[in-house]
Amino acid sequence: MAISRRSFLKLAAGAGLAAGASLAPAPVGARPPVPRLPEAVGILYDATLCIGCKACMSACKEFNGLPPEHTDPRAIWDDPLDLSAKTVNIVKLYTHGSGLAKDREVDGYAYIRRFCMHCVDPACTSACPVGALYKDARTGIVKYNPDVCIGCRYCQIACPYNIPKFQWDSPFPRIVKCQMCDHLQARGSFPACCRFCPTGASLFGEVRELLREARRRLALKEGEPTWFPLRRVDSGSHTYRAAPAYLPYIYGEKDGGGTQVLMLSSVPFAKLGLPALGEDSIASHSETVYHALYKGMLLPYLVLSGLVYLVYRNTTKKDLP
Amino acid sequence: MHDRLESLPRNFGVLSRRDFLKFCAVAAAGMGLPLSAGIRMAEAVAEGMKKPPVIWISGQECTGCTESLLRTTHPTVEKLILDLISLDYHETLSTPSGELAEAAKKKSLEENRGKLILVVEGSIPTKDGGIYCQIGGKPVLQILQEVAPQAMAHVAIGSCAAWGGIPSAGPNPTGAVGAAEALGGRYAFINIPGCPPNPYNFLSTVLYLLTFKKAPELDDQGRPKFAYRRLIHEGCERRAHFDAGRFALEFGDEGHRRGWCLYKLGCKGPETFNNCPSQLFGDVGPRSWPVGTGAPCFGCSEKQVAFTKPIPELASLRYFTPGGIPVEEVRKGGGELRVTPPVAFAPIEAPKGSGVSSGAAAVAGAAVGAVVGAAAAMAVKLGQKEPPQEGGGEG
Numbered sequence: 081m082a083i084s085r086r087s088f089l090k091l092a093a094g095a096g097l098a099a100g101a102s103l104a105p106a107p108v109g110a111r112p113p114v115p116r117l118p119e120a121v122g123i124l125y126d127a128t129l130c131i132g133c134k135a136c137m138s139a140c141k142e143f144n145g146l147p148p149e150h151t152d153p154r155a156i157w158d159d160p161l162d163l164s165a166k167t168v169n170i171v172k173l174y175t176h177g178s179g180l181a182k183d184r185e186v187d188g189y190a191y192i193r194r195f196c197m198h199c200v201d202p203a204c205t206s207a208c209p210v211g212a213l214y215k216d217a218r219t220g221i222v223k224y225n226p227d228v229c230i231g232c233r234y235c236q237i238a239c240p241y242n243i244p245k246f247q248w249d250s251p252f253p254r255i256v257k258c259q260m261c262d263h264l265q266a267r268g269s270f271p272a273c274c275r276f277c278p279t280g281a282s283l284f285g286e287v288r289e290l291l292r293e294a295r296r297r298l299a300l301k302e303g304e305p306t307w308f309p310l311r312r313v314d315s316g317s318h319t320y321r322a323a324p325a326y327l328p329y330i331y332g333e334k335d336g337g338g339t340q341v342l343m344l345s346s347v348p349f350a351k352l353g354l355p356a357l358g359e360d361s362i363a364s365h366s367e368t369v370y371h372a373l374y375k376g377m378l379l380p381y382l383v384l385s386g387l388v389y390l391v392y393r394n395t396t397k398k399d400l401p
Numbered sequence: 402m403h404d405r406l407e408s409l410p411r412n413f414g415v416l417s418r419r420d421f422l423k424f425c426a427v428a429a430a431g432m433g434l435p436l437s438a439g440i441r442m443a444e445a446v447a448e449g450m451k452k453p454p455v456i457w458i459s460g461q462e463c464t465g466c467t468e469s470l471l472r473t474t475h476p477t478v479e480k481l482i483l484d485l486i487s488l489d490y491h492e493t494l495s496t497p498s499g500e501l502a503e504a505a506k507k508k509s510l511e512e513n514r515g516k517l518i519l520v521v522e523g524s525i526p527t528k529d530g531g532i533y534c535q536i537g538g539k540p541v542l543q544i545l546q547e548v549a550p551q552a553m554a555h556v557a558i559g560s561c562a563a564w565g566g567i568p569s570a571g572p573n574p575t576g577a578v579g580a581a582e583a584l585g586g587r588y589a590f591i592n593i594p595g596c597p598p599n600p601y602n603f604l605s606t607v608l609y610l611l612t613f614k615k616a617p618e619l620d621d622q623g624r625p626k627f628a629y630r631r632l633i634h635e636g637c638e639r640r641a642h643f644d645a646g647r648f649a650l651e652f653g654d655e656g657h658r659r660g661w662c663l664y665k666l667g668c669k670g671p672e673t674f675n676n677c678p679s680q681l682f683g684d685v686g687p688r689s690w691p692v693g694t695g696a697p698c699f700g701c702s703e704k705q706v707a708f709t710k711p712i713p714e715l716a717s718l719r720y721f722t723p724g725g726i727p728v729e730e731v732r733k734g735g736g737e738l739r740v741t742p743p744v745a746f747a748p749i750e751a752p753k754g755s756g757v758s759s760g761a762a763a764v765a766g767a768a769v770g771a772v773v774g775a776a777a778a779m780a781v782k783l784g785q786k787e788p789p790q791e792g793g794g795e796g
Contacts, residue, residue: 162751173746
């Protein structure tokens with residue numbers, strides 16, 4: 081098809097207009113950060129208290145009706161290698177060199193529990209086209225509604241922590257992820273992992289209380305004898321031990337726009353497999369881009385009218401009925 | 402071997418040769434020694450029946466160690482003190498008392514210079530010149546200083562004598578320390594800590610001393626390795642419950658009744674080195690030890706644990722080797738055996754596939770190339786046939 085000078089200029093002008101329309105409103109429409117919900121609940125995981133007993137893993141499976149997973153055919157017991165549709169909570173092990181001392185980066189080892197971080201501004205709920213993943217308006221728990229899920233698995237791609245898992249082996253698959261034992265919370269109880277943690281490494285409570293507790297721990301001097309609450313931050317039962325050498329950082333306080341699961345450790349979090357996300361949530365960036373693209377449906381109209389024009393331009397009388 | 406057995410006397414005191422050999426064989430097995438060592442023990446005892454003199458000094462103690470020793474059955478303590486050793490001085494078991502007892506001690510000290518076995522029970526007060534524990538008007542520290550140079554072997558029985566025990570717990574008003582520390586570390590004590598220690602750990606040590614004329618292999622805290630080599634956690638019959646995450650949460654709950662792990666109730670098994678799970682107490686069969694009966698271990702033999710850590714406090718799991726390093730490798734430095742992990746742990750980075758290999762890519766490329774080539778060849782053929790068909794259609 082030969083393009084005449086006239087039509088080329090018309091097309092170029094149209095494309096320029098479209099580009100201008102899409103780029104110009106972007107800075108104006110940047111989505112503001114989402115604040116923490118006042119009554120949000122969460123879990124404080126202190127890796128220095130964790131002894132790797134996996135009581136949280138077995139309790140999680142028991143109370144959520146999840147089957148054991150055998151990655152090694154010789155295994156008698158549950159032995160998942162990563163989170164999966166059968167495992168929504170896992171204790172992983174970091175080792176380095178001789179691996180002799182706990183909570184030491186060099187020649188040491190450390191445990192890390194991985195499960196849904198229950199982001200303040202989750203990427204999965206933002207990516208979900210049908211609202212199957214949604215954030216509870218009061219507790220902030222990221223929940224899943226299987227009745228509306230269309231199985232697109234955008235949430236899997238969106239999540240920076242690689243948490244939502246898809247039931248590949250099921251004819252009617254669902255997304256599986258930690259929902260902070262909301263069925264137990266509805267009955268006045270609290271998550272099984274925290275209830276069965278023997279050392280208080282996993283601690284349930286309101287996020288603002290947990291943040292206060294985490295800051296208290298970071299303010300302790302190494303070796304200073306202190307108390308650590310067991311099961312719930314407000315349970316009243318404690319264990320006593322010397323304060324470990326914490327990294328002065330609460331993972332989840334601001335990471336990725338903040339999470340309702342907070343973590344403390346002596347080993348850098350990057351070594352424990354937690355991503356460095358910056359203080360903005362992924363959802364705020366992606367939503368800024370596509371809210372700008374679709375602002376007033378301007379860009380879709382422009383693209384559509386361009387296409388209509390092209391079709392019109394190439395339509396001859398011969399094609400008409 | 403038969404000749405060696407025949408050469409032994411028919412009777413060892415009130416014990417027949419057969420019974421005595423049986424005992425020696427059991428004692429040898431308890432220390433992980435071959436059966437021939439049992440015969441050597443019997444020979445050592447038979448050798449002129451020169452019973453080694455033993456002076457038993459009591460410091461700040463409750464006599465629990467002696468009481469524990471009195472309840473042994475193989476051998477009974479009377480076999481020990483009447484047939485195996487000459488117990489010249491013991492404040493609880495001596496027949497004489499007062500001046501007579503002191504005279505017996507003085508006589509034994511004069512007669513057996515450098516040949517004594519010194520056993521210390523109880524901690525030694527050091528504050529204010531050690532006046533808080535006196536026997537016959539003399540501080541026990543002074544008595545110890547007099548007797549220790551005469552001894553060929555020094556044994557500290559019980560946690561008090563080994564490292565201070567209850568009397569040394571905060572605020573330690575008497576300045577109590579263990580026997581070795583009270584003597585400034587000048588003598589190599591064999592420590593048999595425990596509250597009370599297992600009497601067989603003591604008896605086996607004494608037999609070893611009599612037989613081989615030297616101390617058994619000791620760890621860095623002077624404890625015989627045959628008894629204090631392993632953590633209680635390693636030999637515990639409830640260990641499987643720990644590994645599987647099944648814990649008793651409070652006394653009398655369902656988990657407790659079902660015999661689950663007592664870690665959450667403050668069991669100090671994971672940081673206490675002792676042979677309780679295998680040696681047991683009181684000779685009454687299986688489960689006759691604290692954890693077996695449902696009481697969490699409180700680490701009675703371990704310094705910095707017993708009488709120091711609160712009973713409900715959770716034990717630290719510092720003796721843990723995720724690398725599964727061989728025992729002897731780990732023990733080289735600190736003389737500690739560590740706990741091996743319950744089961745494998747998932748790595749931080751989950752294992753993933755490594756992408757397409759060059760071979761697979763070549764095969765897939767060849768297949769795709771073949772399909773494309775075939776399609777092209779077919780399209781060429783189709784094009785050749787088309788014009789006549791079209792012409793026919795239009796016509």
